[in-house]
Amino acid sequence: MCTVTCIASINIAVIKYWGKRDEVLILPVNDSISATLDTDHLHAKTTVMTSSTFKEDRIWLNGKEEEIKNPRLQNCLTQIRKRARNSNQWKVHICSENNFPTAAGLASSAAGYACLVVALAKLYQIEDDITSIARSGSGSACRSVMGGFVKWCMGSESNGADSIAKQIVPASHWPEMRILILVVNDTKKKISSSIGMKRTIETSDLMQHRIKHVLPNRIKIIEQAIIEKDFKTFAEHTIKDSNQMHAVCLDAYPPVVYMNDVSHTIINFVHAYNEAVNEVKVAYTFDAGPNATLYLLEESVPEFMGVLDHFFPPGINLEQYRKGLTFKEVINSQELFNKINTTRQAPGSLKYIIYTKVGNGPKYLEDPNDHLLNKEENHIILSEYL
Amino acid sequence: MCTVTCIASINIAVIKYWGKRDEVLILPVNDSISATLDTDHLHAKTTVMTSSTFKEDRIWLNGKEEEIKNPRLQNCLTQIRKRARNSNQWKVHICSENNFPTAAGLASSAAGYACLVVALAKLYQIEDDITSIARSGSGSACRSVMGGFVKWCMGSESNGADSIAKQIVPASHWPEMRILILVVNDTKKKISSSIGMKRTIETSDLMQHRIKHVLPNRIKIIEQAIIEKDFKTFAEHTIKDSNQMHAVCLDAYPPVVYMNDVSHTIINFVHAYNEAVNEVKVAYTFDAGPNATLYLLEESVPEFMGVLDHFFPPGINLEQYRKGLTFKEVINSQELFNKINTTRQAPGSLKYIIYTKVGNGPKYLEDPNDHLLNKEENHIILSEYL
Structure with a gap:
């Protein structure tokens, strides 16, 4: 059994992503630029766990089990497994929650998919670029995969391989x-x-x-x-x-x-x-x-x-x-x-x-107390809303 | 002494006039199209009067004397006198009012300037195009000089001579x-x-x-x-x-x-x-x-x-x-x-x-009871607001 927990935060674009040239792969019609916010205040927290005993992939969002067949979620899982360096074919359990109310109208999917992909990447030992995987979950999620100011380069390849995010500067460059x-x-x-x-x-x-x-x-x-x-x-x-x-x-x-x-x-x-x-x-x-x-x-x-x-x-x-x-x-x-x-x-x-x-990007939480899933009961507790 | 009274109504653009290429002559950056509304409901009413006894040009708007030196008003008066077929150099008294409250936020200057220019044109016996004169008072006023659907052609001459309004169809073309x-x-x-x-x-x-x-x-x-x-x-x-x-x-x-x-x-x-x-x-x-x-x-x-x-x-x-x-x-x-x-x-x-x-454009009122000015007292009464 293996468990990874991660937090990632939302990003706020200064040059907007608005318009897709490919609806399935989520490829944009323009480059965009954002800052990833500090994980202290507005973050998604995700625990991913694999075990030989799991019968199927499952996901819990903000305390409620959701449909794992969601196509964007499947995009991410499929690509992660294709790129996995280990040949782990065990099923995965995913538990994710936001520390801010979704009703606030703050785009939470960017933080959620970035967090998921960063957590899965560790679980499956993927070391090359994962921003294109986050992108296939929720476009602007690719920009939350790293901290500081980030540019999502629209790319030109039809399979989206070059539609990835790159850090312009880390948060420490402009700490004010x-x-x-x-x-x-x-x-x-x-x-x-x-x-x-x-x-x-x-x-x-x-x-x-x-x-x-x-x-x-x-x-x-x-x-x-x-x-x-x-x-x-x-x-x-x-x-x-x-x-x-x-x-x-x-x-x-x-x-x-x-x-x-x-x-x-x-x-x-x-x-x-x-x-x-x-x-x-x-x-x-x-x-x-x-x-x-x-x-x-x-x-x-x-x-x-x-x-x-x-x-x-x-x-x-x-x-x-x-x-x-x-x-x-x-x-x-x-x-x-x-x-x-x-x-x-x-x-x-x-x-x-x-x-x-501006923050430093996703963070792994090593303390087992931070995990949202444990072996016995899949879903533990919801952290307090901000 | 000579007196002319006229009513003219506002027009509502379906292709908007938005942007000038010449601020002084009021020349637009694009053609625009509007319908001139029926004078029954939203109109300006203007009486113009000349007399050898008048010492100076004067204007009353909605019951209050206003500054005749207003540059846009001067634009109109100067052009009218230049084009006058008679050599009447008498001073003019102008009285104008709207039958709708200006506070309603309905653009009243188009109706006002169209009405003024149409009235002055009769007073000074001008028979060729006067829409360019109305335009120099308030851009879209040129479209209220006639009824039905009207196109203001932006023109290309630098003096604005070809920036004039033309009727596309009269109101009777699309009476519904x-x-x-x-x-x-x-x-x-x-x-x-x-x-x-x-x-x-x-x-x-x-x-x-x-x-x-x-x-x-x-x-x-x-x-x-x-x-x-x-x-x-x-x-x-x-x-x-x-x-x-x-x-x-x-x-x-x-x-x-x-x-x-x-x-x-x-x-x-x-x-x-x-x-x-x-x-x-x-x-x-x-x-x-x-x-x-x-x-x-x-x-x-x-x-x-x-x-x-x-x-x-x-x-x-x-x-x-x-x-x-x-x-x-x-x-x-x-x-x-x-x-x-x-x-x-x-x-x-x-x-x-x-x-x-949609209406038929400006109308002359021949009944002396309709005049807003008479010889003795310049300013008579305000008609009732709609």
């Missing part, structure tokens, strides 16, 4: 980078990102222009900005790429809309703040939902947090509202508030916020 | 066409369309693609659809063009956003309705604000009105809520409601609705 996730209350029915990107690529007249004439240059610029730690360029292109992804979604037929009025209020607020301090200190980006993710440097955090609380007053007590890293509180001047040309929102327009940073 | 304006409650600060289009053309990477590669073909298709009375094609391209205009706005830096959550709820509702009836019966379009304008055929109105009232329950009594044309009420089946895959809104998400049709 911080991430703030603003979780927005939302009641709208959600269009899945798979359906949204399919409809966009099939119906948006602007999409091809984005892919062919905007992204190649933007990718180079933002990669260089990350290497040079040029926050202004990084922030401006992060903002532009988020808005452009949502623009091509709006250009689809019928239009695909993920942001809501609160999202747009956050956008206005960030631009108004940057203008008031006469410097691009904060960047925003939105995925297939209304939540905002902000990129900013550690030195900007105390002032910005005070300003955020002023214009978006918490609707619950601060202990429940603020999750993740701590920071030193400061008192902002009324003069600063006055300079920020935006409207103060009613309390509670943000559900809660998570303050985190 | 109806228009429904849904006035949405809004609290957001508005970015003026002038600023919005300037920012879009200066910063959106997608804008050039729209202008060069999408619009030329779309203009041809929708013009043909109007001539052939092909509602489905007309509706689909109207919808696509509205969404694409807002998409390039979102792609601007900082992004320009006019629609709000209610606007998007209307969009979802229209698509859900068309899907439920398995036919494109209703098209929507949005200008630089959250209000929706719907195009639909007269035969679709009774059923659609019932469905609209079901999903967007009026917050006030129907007499105040429904303005404009009347229609025969029908009772829709519960089965139809069930088929429409959208959520019922809380009462009052729409402020009111205006039901109107």
Whole structure:
């Protein structure tokens, strides 16, 4: 019997993956770039176990047994076994859970598939690139297989062999980078990102222009900005790429809309703040939902947090509202508030916020107490939600 | 002394005018197409008067004297006098008012400038094209100078001489066409369309693609659809063009956003309705604000009105809520409601609705009782708001 447990975290794209050129292999129409977040705050945890006594492959997700026949899961298992250096043909039991509520609308599948593939790779002693296997589970999962800033190169081969993720820089290269996730209350029915990107690529007249004439240059610029730690360029292109992804979604037929009025209020607020301090200190980006993710440097955090609380007053007590890293509180001047040309929102327009940073990628947990499966009972306990 | 009074109505574009190639002459970057609405419901009314006794040009707007030195107003007056067939150099008094509240966010400047120029043209006996003069007051005003479906040809001359509006078909060509304006409650600060289009053309990477590669073909298709009375094609391209205009706005830096959550709820509702009836019966379009304008055929109105009232329950009594044309009420089946895959809104998400049709263009009012100015007192009375 052999057991491996691993944690991996979500990643937040600054150049968006939006559109597949192959739906089965999950091959994208463009390169994308993201930062993988610290595993301390938003992670999936997965235990994989093989034993000669297991009769079949099985999987438990967030405490509930799920269908192992899921095609994307099968993609991963098949490829892992094909690449296995040992000839272990034992069945596998998989148990995975997130330490954050899935209802928050934070894309959890990237963390989940990255974690699964990293755990299985150890179990099956695979040592070469596994990002293409994670990709075949959930596209952007390939970027969560490593830490720091990561580029998913779209590749050109039809079998997807060269559609893999590569680290641009490790987290230690730009240790000041911080991430703030603003979780927005939302009641709208959600269009899945798979359906949204399919409809966009099939119906948006602007999409091809984005892919062919905007992204190649933007990718180079933002990669260089990350290497040079040029926050202004990084922030401006992060903002532009988020808005452009949502623009091509709006250009689809019928239009695909993920942001809501609160999202747009956050956008206005960030631009108004940057203008008031006469410097691009904060960047925003939105995925297939209304939540905002902000990129900013550690030195900007105390002032910005005070300003955020002023214009978006918490609707619950601060202990429940603020999750993740701590920071030193400061008192902002009324003069600063006055300079920020935006409207103060009613309390509670943000559900809660998570303050985190760029992380080092997946981590193996060696302590047997961390395993989610043991020999006797397959499924042990759920860790506490964040 | 000589007096002319005229009414002219707003027009609603199906191919949007968005972006100027010359800010002073108001020359657009693309052709646009609109329908001019019936003067019965949403019009500007303007009286112009000359007299040898007038010492200076003066203007009253909605009951208040305004600055005659306004550059766009001067553009119009200068061009009119240059083209005058009579050598009347008397000063002019202008009085104009709208029969709808400007706070409704319905673009009133198009109706206002069209009305002014049409009135002045009669006063100064100008008989050749005056749409380019209206254009120099407010771009889309050139399309309100005539009725029916109208195309504003962008032109290519640097002095703007060929940037003029032409009628595609009169209102009588497609007499079944109806228009429904849904006035949405809004609290957001508005970015003026002038600023919005300037920012879009200066910063959106997608804008050039729209202008060069999408619009030329779309203009041809929708013009043909109007001539052939092909509602489905007309509706689909109207919808696509509205969404694409807002998409390039979102792609601007900082992004320009006019629609709000209610606007998007209307969009979802229209698509859900068309899907439920398995036919494109209703098209929507949005200008630089959250209000929706719907195009639909007269035969679709009774059923659609019932469905609209079901999903967007009026917050006030129907007499105040429904303005404009009347229609025969029908009772829709519960089965139809069930088929429409959208959520019922809380009462009052729409402020009111205006039901109107395509009109015949500006009209001179010959009855002296209709004049807004008389010899003794310059400014007489404001007509009742709609």
